[in-house]
Amino acid sequence: MDLKVENGGALGWGKSLPVPSVQEIVRNGFQSIPERYIHENKDLPISVNLSDSELQIPVIDFSLLAKGDKDELKKLDFACKEWGFFQMINHGVREEVLHKMKAAVSSFFELPLEGKKKYAKEVNEIQGYGQNFVVSEHQKLDWSDMIYLITVPPQNRNFKFWPLSLPGFKEAVDEYSREIQNVAGELYANFSVLMGLDRDGLERLQGELKQGIRMNYYPVCSRPDLVLGISPHSDGSTFTLLLQDDDVNGLEIKHKDAWIPVKPMPNSLVINVGDATEIQSNGMYKSIEHRAMTNEEKPRISIATFVFPDDEQEIGPLDSMINDSHRPRMYRNIKYVDYIREKFARKMEGKAHTDFVKLQSK
Ligand SMILES: O=C(O)CCC(=O)C(=O)O
Numbered sequence: 001m002d003l004k005v006e007n008g009g010a011l012g013w014g015k016s017l018p019v020p021s022v023q024e025i026v027r028n029g030f031q032s033i034p035e036r037y038i039h040e041n042k043d044l045p046i047s048v049n050l051s052d053s054e055l056q057i058p059v060i061d062f063s064l065l066a067k068g069d070k071d072e073l074k075k076l077d078f079a080c081k082e083w084g085f086f087q088m089i090n091h092g093v094r095e096e097v098l099h100k101m102k103a104a105v106s107s108f109f110e111l112p113l114e115g116k117k118k119y120a121k122e123v124n125e126i127q128g129y130g131q132n133f134v135v136s137e138h139q140k141l142d143w144s145d146m147i148y149l150i151t152v153p154p155q156n157r158n159f160k161f162w163p164l165s166l167p168g169f170k171e172a173v174d175e176y177s178r179e180i181q182n183v184a185g186e187l188y189a190n191f192s193v194l195m196g197l198d199r200d201g202l203e204r205l206q207g208e209l210k211q212g213i214r215m216n217y218y219p220v221c222s223r224p225d226l227v228l229g230i231s232p233h234s235d236g237s238t239f240t241l242l243l244q245d246d247d248v249n250g251l252e253i254k255h256k257d258a259w260i261p262v263k264p265m266p267n268s269l270v271i272n273v274g275d276a277t278e279i280q281s282n283g284m285y286k287s288i289e290h291r292a293m294t295n296e297e298k299p300r301i302s303i304a305t306f307v308f309p310d311d312e313q314e315i316g317p318l319d320s321m322i323n324d325s326h327r328p329r330m331y332r333n334i335k336y337v338d339y340i341r342e343k344f345a346r347k348m349e350g351k352a353h354t355d356f357v358k359l360q361s362k
């Protein structure tokens with residue numbers, strides 16, 4: 001198979017070219033949006049009425065799932081088949097932990113540039129402050145900065161990239177990471193049942209989920225119509241749990257060929273199916289394209305927790321999800337690290353990443 005990557009050949013696993021901080025560009029002021037950030041072919045934002053409940057992602061009550069409620073499990077199945085995204089309420093992560101996490105991320109981005117640069121990504125590292133997925137000097141850039149940290153298992157943490165001198169940061173991430181992992185574990189068990197296994201089936205097959213947290217900062221933008229906070233992409237995870245500002249919109253998901261804004265619900269988590277689940281479910285559950293928009297008035301913070309299998313695990317459609325007569329195998333098996341390596345060698349671009357493991361293109 002031809003895995004051609006624009007200028008990416010010279011860049012190895014996790015390599016991303018250094019780019020300026022957008023927060024700094026905004027802080028210094030500018031006459032017009034720099035060329036590299038103007039997305040000419042961006043789909044126009046679709047205007048949908050946010051009060052239209054038809055166009056809101058489903059809401060799942062975690063406390064019911066955790067009690068083994070069959071109707072809620074059916075709702076989860078529907079949400080993941082039809083939308084690939086849902087809001088999770090009553091998830092059990094304490095409000096105080098959510099607030100502390102948001103405050104910690106906010107205080108990191110408030111540091112002066114030199115302070116943040118101490119934790120800068122290195123060229124061949126996916127962790128740290130900067131931006132990932134930049135594989136060419138010509139590639140359009142996103143209107144955001146981020147810091148990515150591996151958090152679980154704890155022995156995989158690389159504290160070189162953690163702002164340990166920032167008061168409360170490590171404690172906030174520790175607590176948040178632990179509580180969110182409990183939510184992820186329960187969801188994993190529910191997905192396991194939905195995919196025809198017992199509650200522990202996925203964990204037995206694939207081991208415990210790993211975790212990484214990507215903290216995104218979207219500065220304000222005087223021309224939100226020209227830029228993208230994050231380009232359309234799907235996540236490489238098993239699933240992603242997103243914590244976002246309660247009062248700033250930004251996330252949009254592709255649903256039936258339209259971009260639908262996801263309105264934040266205070267203290268809930270937005271959860272989406274990742275590529276690994278799409279592959280394992282043999283396409284039953286979709287890892288949906290999503291993007292982030294910016295606005296003129298308020299910077300936005302979002303915190304995306306990715307949970308994913310171990311690098312050495314092979315991922316592929318589960319036997320229980322393949323049926324030769326009506327659901328033939330749609331994806332080949334691939335070692336997870338090879339999948340992610342391929343993903344990081346490309347710019348974020350829609351569904352290109354799952355397409356490359358598809359057996360037949362539709
Ligand atoms: O900021 C958002 O709403 C989306 C973030 C996201 O998609 C990501 O970090 O993968």
Ligand SMILES: [Fe+2]
Pocket residue numbers: 233234235290304
């Ligand atoms: Fe994402």
